[in-house]
Amino acid sequence: MSVLVFAESQNGQFKKAAFEAVTYANKTAQVLGTDCIAICIGDAADAGQLGKYGASKVLQVNDASLNDFDSQIYTSIIAQAAQANNASVVVMMHSSCGKSLVGRLSARLNAGSAPGVNQLPTNDGSFKVKKNVFSGKAIAEIEISSDIKVVSVMGNSLQPEATGSDVAVEAFSADVPARRVSVKEVNKVQGSVPLPEAELVVSAGRGMKGPENWGIIEELAELLGAATACSRPVADTHWRPHHEHVGQTGVAIRPNLYFAIGISGAIQHLAGVNSSKVIVVINKDPEAPFFKAADYGVCADLFDVVPKLTEAFKKFKNA
Numbered sequence: 402m403s404v405l406v407f408a409e410s411q412n413g414q415f416k417k418a419a420f421e422a423v424t425y426a427n428k429t430a431q432v433l434g435t436d437c438i439a440i441c442i443g444d445a446a447d448a449g450q451l452g453k454y455g456a457s458k459v460l461q462v463n464d465a466s467l468n469d470f471d472s473q474i475y476t477s478i479i480a481q482a483a484q485a486n487n488a489s490v491v492v493m494m495h496s497s498c499g500k501s502l503v504g505r506l507s508a509r510l511n512a513g514s515a516p517g518v519n520q521l522p523t524n525d526g527s528f529k530v531k532k533n534v535f536s537g538k539a540i541a542e543i544e545i546s547s548d549i550k551v552v553s554v555m556g557n558s559l560q561p562e563a564t565g566s567d568v569a570v571e572a573f574s575a576d577v578p579a580r581r582v583s584v585k586e587v588n589k590v591q592g593s594v595p596l597p598e599a600e601l602v603v604s605a606g607r608g609m610k611g612p613e614n615w616g617i618i619e620e621l622a623e624l625l626g627a628a629t630a631c632s633r634p635v636a637d638t639h640w641r642p643h644h645e646h647v648g649q650t651g652v653a654i655r656p657n658l659y660f661a662i663g664i665s666g667a668i669q670h671l672a673g674v675n676s677s678k679v680i681v682v683i684n685k686d687p688e689a690p691f692f693k694a695a696d697y698g699v700c701a702d703l704f705d706v707v708p709k710l711t712e713a714f715k716k717f718k719n720a
């Protein structure tokens with residue numbers, strides 16, 4: 402028996418999410434009294450470093466032609482690794498790749514699955530995991546009773562823990578099915594911090610009055626090393642690009658710190674951000690619903706507060 406974790410990489414590098422996934426899988430293996438084995442697909446360098454996060458063994462299908470994610474091929478390889486290593490649990494992050502793998506893998510392995518969990522499984526003989534449901538308004542406890550279980554883990558559910566050391570990397574020889582879909586072109590979103598992975602997010606809404614005023618948001622975000630985000634009407638009116646839209650119909654995020662500036666806090670917006678660890682709201686309306694979800698609230702004109710906040714952060718950083 403083992404816990405198998407898929408460690409995602411991009412352009413030959415592991416994402417932070419890969420370390421989170423291995424940490425989660427290692428802790429799950431400890432709960433079950435077994436080993437954590439990592440698998441990576443593509444030519445990611447330094448795969449042995451996954452040992453630091455708890456993998457006792459790293460399997461790699463080191464083939465640059467597999468660097469581009471393909472859900473069908475990756476499903477086939479991960480399922481073969483799960484069977485070869487007698488995995489009782491298969492773990493991945495709830496990223497766009499992970500989301501597309503969970504269902505396929507559970508069908509392939511005849512496994513029960515829980516997508517988007519945010520806590521470790523129980524340690525009481527059953528396998529129960531928790532996830533947020535109904536836009537974060539409730540927490541569901543899910544018991545998986547099949548022999549093999551597949552779970553994907555929400556980003557930022559736990560911090561990666563590098564307490565171990567590098568381990569040997571073994572080549573995993575899998576039957577790789579023919580690619581049925583190929584990516585012809587990728588137009589990368591500009592911006593230094595990808596929104597779904599960002600630990601700090603500065604987000605703004607219609608209170609900004611127009612796109613010409615976004616300089617103060619960008620300046621604050623750049624200073625903090627944060628990603629920028631926005632409410633839906635802001636993206637719908639093309640003040641900001643659609644990939645910044647967060648909420649029920651946009652990206653769901655879970656940063657450590659979320660600034661909501663000139664955003665009312667409608668339920669559809671909250672649905673995508675209310676799992677943030679700390680929420681700071683700046684709004685001039687004391688009745689704005691967002692204040693109910695805020696850890697810190699500033700009831701004032703954003704055009705007054707945001708530049709002052711930026712100045713204060715500059716002074717703090719230079720001190």
Ligand SMILES: Cc1cc2nc3c(=O)[nH]c(=O)nc-3n(C[C@H](O)[C@H](O)[C@H](O)COP(=O)(O)OP(=O)(O)OC[C@H]3O[C@@H](n4cnc5c(N)ncnc54)[C@H](O)[C@@H]3O)c2cc1C
Nearest residue numbers: 606607608632633648649650663664665669670685686703
């Ligand atoms: C099916 C459906 C799905 C939806 N999905 C989403 C979604 O995914 N994401 C999303 O964001 N919305 C979504 N919406 C829209 C949502 O209901 C709200 O309409 C939207 O979030 C409001 O955006 P806003 O807060 O930027 O604008 P507004 O509601 O116009 O709020 C602007 C806020 O700025 C404040 N403000 C104004 N001027 C200043 C100032 N100078 N200083 C400080 N504060 C100021 C105001 O007090 C106000 O609270 C959805 C709606 C529906 C029906």
